[in-house]
Amino acid sequence: MSRVIHVFRKPDRFVTGTVGEPGDRTFYLQASEDVRTISVAIEKQQVAVLAERLGSLLEEVASRFGAEIPEDVPADLVDVDPLEVPLEEEFRVGTMGLGWDAESSAVVIELLAITEGEVDETVVLDDTDEGPDAVRVFLSPVEARAFAERTDRVINAGRRPCPLCAEPLDPAGHICPRQNGYRRDVDVIEG
Numbered sequence: 023m024s025r026v027i028h029v030f031r032k033p034d035r036f037v038t039g040t041v042g043e044p045g046d047r048t049f050y051l052q053a054s055e056d057v058r059t060i061s062v063a064i065e066k067q068q069v070a071v072l073a074e075r076l077g078s079l080l081e082e083v084a085s086r087f088g089a090e091i092p093e094d095v096p097a098d099l100v101d102v103d104p105l106e107v108p109l110e111e112e113f114r115v116g117t118m119g120l121g122w123d124a125e126s127s128a129v130v131i132e133l134l135a136i137t138e139g140e141v142d143e144t145v146v147l148d149d150t151d152e153g154p155d156a157v158r159v160f161l162s163p164v165e166a167r168a169f170a171e172r173t174d175r176v177i178n179a180g181r182r183p184c185p186l187c188a189e190p191l192d193p194a195g196h197i198c199p200r201q202n203g204y205r206r207d208v209d210v211i212e213g
Contacts, residue, residue, distance in 0.1 A: 024151050025150075025153050025156065027156045028112070030158065030160065032160070034055055034056070035054040035106075036052070036053045038051055038069050038073075038177075039176060040176060044180040045180070045181050045192060049176075050063055050109065050111070051115070052105050053157060053159050054106060059106050061110060062135075062157055066177065070173070072120070072173070073169070076129065076166050076167075079121075079129060080167065089163065092164050095164060095168045100172055112155070113136070114136045116137055118131070127162070129163065130160055131161065132146055132158045135154040135155040135156070136154070184196055186200040187199055
């Protein structure tokens with residue numbers, strides 16, 4: 023079967039969002055253009071790496087190509103709205119690609135569906151007929167910065183980290199490995 027590549031050359035919106043309570047959230051990336059909306063499920067670590075690598079790519083593009091890259095994003099450009107509903111997952115992301123299209127001065131993000139076997143790297147950011155389904159999004163540098171900023175906010179809106187081990191704190195309690203199982207919130211009864 024031929025692969026499907028959903029291309030968003032001028033997206034109205036490309037955002038990270040979640041469904042569920044902190045500690046049990048499912049992360050999604052959602053792209054919208056005109057009347058078309060595509061949502062893909064993604065792991066928290068994957069989207070965190072994507073946001074981090076976007077920053078690195080933008081720095082590289084500024085130094086190598088002399089492109090004008092904004093340091094900060096105007097507050098009105100950071101999307102704070104929830105994901106569009108109904109939320110229908112197109113696929114779960116397995117492999118990601120990131121690049122710079124000098125012709126259109128745009129960051130290119132490609133998200134490939136998870137597959138059973140190894141993904142041939144030549145299908146990433148390519149239009150070959152064989153390979154996993156994909157979503158390809160073109161973003162201006164300021165849109166890429168805004169995406170990364172929102173992604174950081176979404177990731178950090180989860181459970182607070184433990185001040186000692188940096189692992190997420192659960193509402194039900196946290197046994198910190200740095201305290202060898204000792205819990206400070208338990209009162210010691212002296213007798």
